[in-house]
Amino acid sequence: MQDQKGAHTMLHVGLNHYLVLSGVLFSIGVLGVLLRKNALIILMSIELMLNAVNLSFVAFSKYAQNMDGQIMVFFVMTIAAAEAAVGLAIAVAVFKRFKEVNIAHFENLKG
Amino acid sequence: MTDKFLIATMLLSPLIGFLINGLLVNYNNKSYLRSGIVATVAAAISFLAAATLFLKLLGVSAPEVVKAHFFEWINVGQFKANAAFVVDHISGIMILIITGVGTLIHLYSIGYMSHDEKPAKYFSYLNLFLFNMLILVLGDNLLLLFVGWEGVGLCSYLLIGFWFTDSEKAKAGMKAFVVNRIxxxxxxxxxxxxxxxxxxxxxxxxxxxxxxxxxxxxxxxxxxxxxxxxxxxxxxxxxxxxxxxxxxxxxxxxxxxxxxxxxxxxxxxxxxxxxxxxxxxxxxxxxxxxxxxxxxxxxxxxxxxxxxxxxxxxxxxxxxxxxxxxxxxxxxxxxxxxxxxxxxxxxxxxxxxxxxxxxxxxxxxxVRKMGGLSKxxxxxxxxxxxxxxxxxxxxxxxxxxxxxxxxxxxxxxxxxxxxxxxxxxxxxxxxxxxxxxxxxxxxxxxxxxxxxxxxxxxxxxxxxxxxxxxxxxxxxxxxxxxxxxxxxxxxxxxxxxxxxxxxxxxxxxxxxxxxxxxxxxxxxxxxxxxxxxxxxxxxxxxxxxxxxxxxxxxxxxxxNKYYIDELYQKTIVVPLVLLSKWFWSFVDVKIVDRTTYLLADIVRGAGSSLRLMVNGNVQQYALYIVAGMVAVLVVILTR
Incomplete structure (x- = not known):
């Protein structure tokens, strides 16, 4: 995809930049989820992934001159807040029991 | 009275007697008189219906056959069989014999079974027999005849082995049943x-x-x-x-x-x-x-x-x-x-x-211990x-x-x-x-x-x-x-x-x-x-x-009855038992069982190796998701 306006000004930030940033943020989030053992860090990494997606939503919305993407972001943020609340509550409960929030302890949740 | 009603009465009366004695009377009830009278009356009603039907055939302008079609029983493709009953000159004789002699024998049984432990059971079987025998002779097709044929075989088996606590008598019942199967x-x-x-x-x-x-x-x-x-x-x-x-x-x-x-x-x-x-x-x-x-x-x-x-x-x-x-x-x-x-x-x-x-x-x-009984x-x-x-x-x-x-x-x-x-x-x-x-x-x-x-x-x-x-x-x-x-x-x-x-x-x-x-x-x-x-x-x-x-x-x-029983025992029963034992110990145990065990082992083995993937480690699951996602991406992008 070629941004026609990109030729006039060097500092113009186009869609591709946003998408690359979004991809990088998302990958960092994924790696965080996969590799870190601390549940809090994992929750933060998930936030990172969600926000990477939000970023691409907003970028597309601007690019396409369409508000749908921005509205979608509100939904994602709402869900993220709810998810964080639930995740943190579980993390607190696990911490009370094991005095740390290592992801390995979550295994004990299975019936 | 219509023909249909008469035929239904003749058939159902012993069946109802069977149900009364079989279901309503206590199994261990020793009151032979009550169950005996129920069964005998059932048989007698059946006889009266049979006699009325027979008289219909006797008249001057009598019909050649009296038919009653109750319902269509089987209708599959070309195969049709009805629950229909026919009283003609052959079955007319048979129903008179069956219900007439049958009623007399029911009556006689009241005296004969007076010391028995389970007269209700006996009389219910006897009534069931009458019902099946009537189906056998009245059915208007071979299949219905066969139903009665098997029904009387069942009653015969039950009544031969009536005193089944004696294993000889139980065996006699089984013998009759098995030989009849052939x-x-x-x-x-x-x-x-x-x-x-x-x-x-x-x-x-x-x-x-x-x-x-x-x-x-x-x-x-x-x-x-x-x-x-x-x-x-x-x-x-x-x-x-x-x-x-x-x-x-x-x-x-x-x-x-x-x-x-x-x-x-x-x-x-x-x-x-x-x-x-x-x-x-x-x-x-x-x-x-x-x-x-x-x-x-x-x-x-x-x-x-x-x-x-x-x-x-x-x-x-x-x-x-x-x-x-x-x-x-x-x-x-x-x-x-x-x-x-x-x-x-x-x-x-x-x-x-x-x-x-x-x-x-x-x-x-x-008979060697009898003699001189005429007086x-x-x-x-x-x-x-x-x-x-x-x-x-x-x-x-x-x-x-x-x-x-x-x-x-x-x-x-x-x-x-x-x-x-x-x-x-x-x-x-x-x-x-x-x-x-x-x-x-x-x-x-x-x-x-x-x-x-x-x-x-x-x-x-x-x-x-x-x-x-x-x-x-x-x-x-x-x-x-x-x-x-x-x-x-x-x-x-x-x-x-x-x-x-x-x-x-x-x-x-x-x-x-x-x-x-x-x-x-x-x-x-x-x-x-x-x-x-x-x-x-x-x-x-x-x-x-x-x-x-x-x-x-x-x-x-x-x-010694020409040693026929012994001959059958040696030539048919014993080889058959040996063959069955071979089928059990070789075919069943060694082939059938082992095949199923093998299948079970394969499935269980596959299951236990797959189970390693599902170990409760959330991050591993996440890795699978990512791997899947990457695979999908690769497929889409390289297309």
Missing amino acids: GDAGFILGLFLIFILFKTVEFEELAKLTYAPELGWGLLTFATMFLFIGATGKSAQIPLYVWLPDAMAGPTPVSALIHAATMVTAGVYMIVRLNFMFMATPNTMMLIATIGALTAVFAASIGLFQNDIKKILAYSTVSQLGYMFLGVGVGAFKAGMFHLMTHAFFKALMFLGAGSVIHGMHEEQD KMPITYLTFLFGWLAIIGTPLFSGFFSKDEILWKTFASPMGSKFLWFLGVLGAALTAFYMTRLMALTFWGKSRVDKSVHVHESPIVMTLPLVILAVLSLIGGWVGIPEVIGHIFSIPNGWEHWLSKQVVDAAAHGSHLEEWLTMATSVILAGCSAYCAYFIYTKKADALEKLKNQYGKIYNIIS
């Missing part, structure tokens, strides 16, 4: 073949479709042969007769009703019902006549030296059934049916008489005397007319032969001998009864049926007085005329002189043989011992 397999094959040939199993349709005689060995011949195999099982002919003598383990009234008067004659009835088809297959007819004649002689010879009063009567039944098959086999269906009826009277009478003797002797069945049990003796006179073919008694009709037809029919006639006469002489022996050992001569046994005459509920059956044994044959005697007194042969609407006999050719001569031969031979037996067993017991010593080997062979 015959029934033949019956089913015959039924299938008939459906393949005619695309219908309804008797009326079949009668129209059966074409001109099939002289060779076509499918129809095989069909009728298979049906005859079924008949040898149910009607205890060579080679499947072995279950009937053992069936005597059941209560004696059961032996009288099921194993003498009704169920065992089902094979004869079936052949008479399909007479048009059997007439079209002379090869089968020849086989039937030969088997019948051989069975008549063979079973009679075994009867010569049996000591159990019921076993003697059992072999006698097998032998008399042989006569019926000889009759139908030579194309004398009417004579076969005639003997079926008279035999039902006199054999039921003799079995009930034997039951009365056993009851009076407190469960003693060995102690006068009514039983006199009625038994009528049965004896009938079975040995004393002129004027019912057995004389029916047996001589069969013998004459065997002599004169183009399908019979002099040799078969000779076998028949030989059988008649043997019959006279063993029956006279039975009379002599049981009722005549000196008493050999143990002093401790107090012999008593049976109560009136038992003697009344005996008296009625005795009268029937005398006059039952008068409906079919052969033309050779009848024309002198201008009495028509009602029997021949009655059945001629549905049954076509093979034409017999012979002069009156020949008929008189054959008749005289069998009567004189039977008379001599009876006198010999009388002489030996009442006057010359020591001469008997001498003969026994002289011909010890032959005596042993015959008194």
Whole structure:
């Protein structure tokens, strides 16, 4: 995809930049989820992934001159807040029991 | 009253009796009177309905058949079978015998089973038997006949093994059931073949479709042969007769009703019902006549030296059934049916008489321990005397007319032969001998009864049926007085005329002189043989011992029933058991079981290796998701 306006000004930030940033943020989030053992860090990494997606939503919305993407972001943020609340509550409960929030302890949740 | 209502009453009355005694009365209730009366009334209502239907057929402008179509039972593709019942001149006779003799035997059972533990169970089975037997004779198609056929087999099994706590009796029941299965397999094959040939199993349709005689060995011949195999099982002919003598383990009234008067004659009835088809297959007819004649002689010879009063009567039944098959086999269906009826009277009478003797002797069945009972049990003796006179073919008694009709037809029919006639006469002489022996050992001569046994005459509920059956044994044959005697007194042969609407006999050719001569031969031979037996067993017991010593080997062979049971045991039962054991220990354990174990192992192995992936580590699951996502991306991007 070629941004026609990109030729006039060097500092113009186009869609591709946003998408690359979004991809990088998302990958960092994924790696965080996969590799870190601390549940809090994992929750933060998930936030990172969600926000990477939000970023691409907003970028597309601007690019396409369409508000749908921005509205979608509100939904994602709402869900993220709810998810964080639930995740943190579980993390607190696990911490009370094991005095740390290592992801390995979550295994004990299975019936 | 409509025909439908009458037929329904006749069929349902015993069924309702069965349900009342089987479901409503406590299993362990010992009140024999109540359940006995329920069952007897059920049978009597059935008899009244049957008699009314029979009278309808008798009238001047009577219909040829009375039909009742209840519902369509099976309708699959070309195959159709209705729950429809037909009372015609054949089944009309049968329903009278079944319900009439049946009612008498129910009545008798009230006395006989008065000391039993579970009379309600007994009477419910007896009612169920009546219901099934009526279905057998009334069904308008072969399949419905087969339903009744199996139903009576079931009741027979249940009643033979009625005292199942004795393992011998339980085994006898099983033997009857298993041997009958062999015959029934033949019956089913015959039924299938008939459906393949005619695309219908309804008797009326079949009668129209059966074409001109099939002289060779076509499918129809095989069909009728298979049906005859079924008949040898149910009607205890060579080679499947072995279950009937053992069936005597059941209560004696059961032996009288099921194993003498009704169920065992089902094979004869079936052949008479399909007479048009059997007439079209002379090869089968020849086989039937030969088997019948051989069975008549063979079973009679075994009867010569049996000591159990019921076993003697059992072999006698097998032998008399042989006569019926000889009759139908030579194309004398009417004579076969005639003997079926008279035999039902006199054999039921003799079995009930034997039951009365056993009851009076407190469960003693060995004739060597009886003797001189004529004074102690006068009514039983006199009625038994009528049965004896009938079975040995004393002129004027019912057995004389029916047996001589069969013998004459065997002599004169183009399908019979002099040799078969000779076998028949030989059988008649043997019959006279063993029956006279039975009379002599049981009722005549000196008493050999143990002093401790107090012999008593049976109560009136038992003697009344005996008296009625005795009268029937005398006059039952008068409906079919052969033309050779009848024309002198201008009495028509009602029997021949009655059945001629549905049954076509093979034409017999012979002069009156020949008929008189054959008749005289069998009567004189039977008379001599009876006198010999009388002489030996009442006057010359020591001469008997001498003969026994002289011909010890032959005596042993015959008194051991020609070792047929042992032969079957060695050649069929033991190899079959060994084969089954091989199937169990090799085929089942080593092949079938191992295959399933192997399959289970494969699945379990696969499962346990896959289980490693699902270990509860959330991050690992996330990795799978990512890996999947990457894989999807790779596929999309490289396309």
